[in-house]
Amino acid sequence: MKTSRFVFSIALWTVVISVLVGCAAPTAAPTAVTAPTATPQPEIQETTVATEPPAVTEASPTEATEDAPAPPANDSLTWVADGVIADGEYTDNADFGKIRLWWRHYGEHLYFALEGDTQGWVAVGIEPTRAMKDADYFFGFVVNGEAKLWDAFGMGTTGPTHPADEEIGGANDILEFAGVETGELTRFELKRLLDTGDVYDKALVPGNSYNIIIAIGDDDDYDGYHSLVRSGEMVLQP
Secondary structure (H helix, E strand, C coil): CCHHHHHHHHHHHHHHHHHHHHHHCCCCCCCCCCCCCCCCCCCCCCCCCCCCCCCCCCCCCCCCCCCCCCCCCCCCHHHHCCCCCCCCCEEEEECCEEEEEEEEEECCCCEEEECCCCCCCEEEEECCCCECCCCCCEEEEEEEEEEEEEEEEEECCCCCCCCEEEEHCCCCCCCEEEEEEECCEEEEEEEEEECCCHHHHHHHCCCCCEEEEEEECCCCCCCEEEEEEEEEECCCCC
């Protein structure tokens, strides 16, 4: 009986000691997840996102908003008022048999040539409303080697009713011209603005077409009757 108690006591103390040892021994604690220490950050300003493109503002003088146009060529290199139709001087032409025309435009100018099989006068009228009326005329002839050319306007449907612009309150807007007479041929070349601002001149616009009236006469006479008259169309390239 004493032996049993002794064994039981030993067993009991063994359990007690084990429990005490277990409580005293350190146990592996789980690794703690901690928030990182906050580092002070600069204050962030809120940015508004545009929902529409910004308005276009005018470019400064140093900014190119489009391809700059090529500088104008020197007209004297490609066109000369000398009464000679040279290669490259004109871009368009029209042949009416005994009357022939050439023209081109560059920048703000019109370059024009007309010739007729005559020793008298040659003339072309731009945009008549009826027969000769309201046409913007170039009328010229060569007498004794001197070329004479008028900037004129059609006041009537028939007859020599085409006074010079200067006589009716306008101006002579022909900037350059030359006229020659060789054998049975009379030819003129001239230059003027596409839009002279003169009420007796037609304002010409590239890309448009214009009705024309063409005539020649047998004499060096501003009021002389025509021997041949034709009509047609002049188209200015865009």
